[in-house]
Amino acid sequence: ETLRQRRMVKMKISEWAVRARNNKNYQESRHNAFRQALEEILPEDFLQSLQGGRLRHKARYLQALALRIERAEHGPLKDDKKAERLLAPVARLQQMTHFNNPTLPCLICQQEYRELLAEFRVSIFAPELGTAQPVSEQRLLHKWQEVESVCRRVE
Secondary structure, three states: OHHHHHHHHHHHHHHHHHHHHHOOOOOHHHHHHHHHHHHHHOOOOHHHHOOHHHHOOHHHHHHHHHHHHHHHHHOHHHHHHHHHOOHHHHHHHHHHHHOOOOOHHHHHHHHHHHHHHHHHHHHHHOHHHOOOOOOOHHHHHHHHHHHHHHHHHHO
């Protein structure tokens, strides 16, 4: 079921790109953002790389991405404004690579941040789907501060 849903979202991205090109409002950056979001939610090799427990919320994340694609087609400026709220939290993901030899508590904390970020995406682009836990920009910032604290403690 998850694989079928992933294929459906990938097809929506392709269909959106074709329609956007035909309507002369194609943006490569938006196309890349959709593809990157799909890979972050569920990489192509997810059957080999993810454990069963990690699939629990993926269907909702994929559904939220599908809704975002549909809404972005009708309101690209609104989508841009919503996407701006993700810039800082997503940039923090890149900083995770700077932690040398992360410990198990560090890795767990990083995963919790990624999960909170995925829920934040749902709250921004498809709030009607609900979130598995309360989430806000402030909660993300606090979780990031926890990540830094736990991961830098060893360094």
